[in-house]
Amino acid sequence: MSSDAERLRRELLLRAMFPIMSGDALARFAEQLLPMTIKTGEILFETGATPERVYFLLSGKVAMRAEGEDEWSFGPRSAIGVIDALIGRPRARRCIALADTELLALPVSEWLDLLEDDANSARGAIRNFSRQILTRWQASASTPSRRTSTQPPTDFGPALTTYDKILALRRAEFLKPAGMQAIASLAAVAEEERYESEQSLFEPGHTQQKLQLVVSGGVELRTRDDFLLVHGPGELVGGPAAFSGALTQYAARAAGRSVVLAIHEQDYYDQVEEHVRLTRGTLAYLVTEFERVLKLKPPSATDA
Helix, strand or coil, X not given: CCHHHHXXXXXXXXXXXXXXXXXXXXXXXXXXXXXXXXXXXXXXXXCCCCCCEEEEEEECCEEEECCCCCCEEECCCCEECHHHHHHCCCCCCEEEECCXXXXXXXXXXXXXXXXXXXXXXXXXXXHHHHHHHHXXXXXXXXXCCCCCCCCCCCCCCCCCCHHHHHHHHHCCHHHCCXXXXXXXXXXXXXXXXXXXXXXEEECCCCCCCEEEEEEECCEEEECCCCXXXXXCCCCECCHHHHHHCCCCCCEEEECCCEEEXXXXXXXXXXXXXXXXXXXXXXXXXXXXXXXXXXXXXXXXXXXX
């Protein structure tokens, strides 16, 4: 295959996997990819290895294996090895080829640099992981329920100060690695919302354009017919799926008097562009949650 044809093939693959990546970032990404072929039974990486590369499958099939856990298998257009890379840990699973497999390899450092340098790439990666979590929730027929003990306040109390907002944001799991500068910047744009018991935060069919973090009380997330889970202080309404922009089939209700901090999506991504640790922290949070979902319903290369 000619170099031009190979470059086009790479760019078409990346465009399919990362549809909102900018043209310049796409070209830069494609230039860094190294074509690889592994034969059936060949090991791509071992448990405990340092994650030096992430991989994108062009053809074939690989399996991820960890002792005492179900096997994960992946087919074409899958990304392999990204969870370990984003969490910053040694490989948690061995990866072995189940068929002759073509891949594109990318150094982890190049991938992280791209996410930090290109705001659209970071936004695309965040939304992609969030939507994959939501898709797997929906495919498994029920959200992995995580009830949180809530203690709804009997009175709302005074309006939140900027300092109160900073303290509330520091409790959020996705912001723990972000650093004080990013948290203070988000506190400056976060808006306090107060809800009476059973009051609606949003209804099915809505277009969600903000992240909502529970400060006090609790919020129930539901479909039209079924209760799913309660979010308590320090949790995002919708959990890791909150970044997907696709919670359109869900409704949210206040579980008792509740206070929520709302951060408009554009304000959040403006801060992602400014603060590298916010990008990495959010992605690490999302892939950690994604891994939990995969453990509940192991992926198969035959999945649609």
